[in-house]
Amino acid sequence: MLSLVVIRAQDIDRLASFYETLGCRFTKHRHGNGPEHLSSTIGETVFEIYPSNGVNESTVFTRLGFSVPSLGDALDKLRGLDATVLAEPADTPYGRRAVVKDFEGHKVEVYEKAR
Numbered sequence: 535m536l537s538l539v540v541i542r543a544q545d546i547d548r549l550a551s552f553y554e555t556l557g558c559r560f561t562k563h564r565h566g567n568g569p570e571h572l573s574s575t576i577g578e579t580v581f582e583i584y585p586s587n588g589v590n591e592s593t594v595f596t597r598l599g600f601s602v603p604s605l606g607d608a609l610d611k612l613r614g615l616d617a618t619v620l621a622e623p624a625d626t627p628y629g630r631r632a633v634v635k636d637f638e639g640h641k642v643e644v645y646e647k648a649r
Contacts, residue, residue: 536579541593542586543638546572549583552636555611556600556644586638594639605630605646612644 543549550560550572558574558581571584586592602608605623612634613619620641621633629648636642 538580538582539596539598540582540584541596541598541638541640542584542591544586545637546583546585549637551615552612552617553581553583555615556602556608556642597641597643599643599645601629601645601647603646605632605644608644608646609634 541549550558553574554560558576560572560574560583562570563573563582564570569585571582574581609619609623609632617637618635619632620635621631623630623632625631626645627648628645630646632644634642634644
């Protein structure tokens with residue numbers, strides 16, 4: 535079972551606002567002498583946003599996916615934050631899906647499950 539996902543960002547607070555729109559709730563954490571970061575628990579998985587110290591720490595090629603109750607509502611909120619929609623909603627065998635780019639460049643699949 536997946537227990538941890540970590541992405542990195544130049545502006546962790548701005549990036550958190552993107553993921554909060556998808557239902558994440560973040561708290562600030564620091565482990566020992568490590569950097570302050572943001573952490574959200576999604577089911578049994580911890581999702582963390584750490585500050586990036588440069589290109590060598592980029593996680594931009596990590597693709598994420600989130601299930602939401604209403605794809606239309608989620609996209610409206612994300613567009614309100616000026617997020618870029620890369621693929622408009624379309625039906626798939628798993629439900630309606632759109633792809634959005636977060637503020638750091640990660641591609642995020644947003645799904646509304648088929649009923």
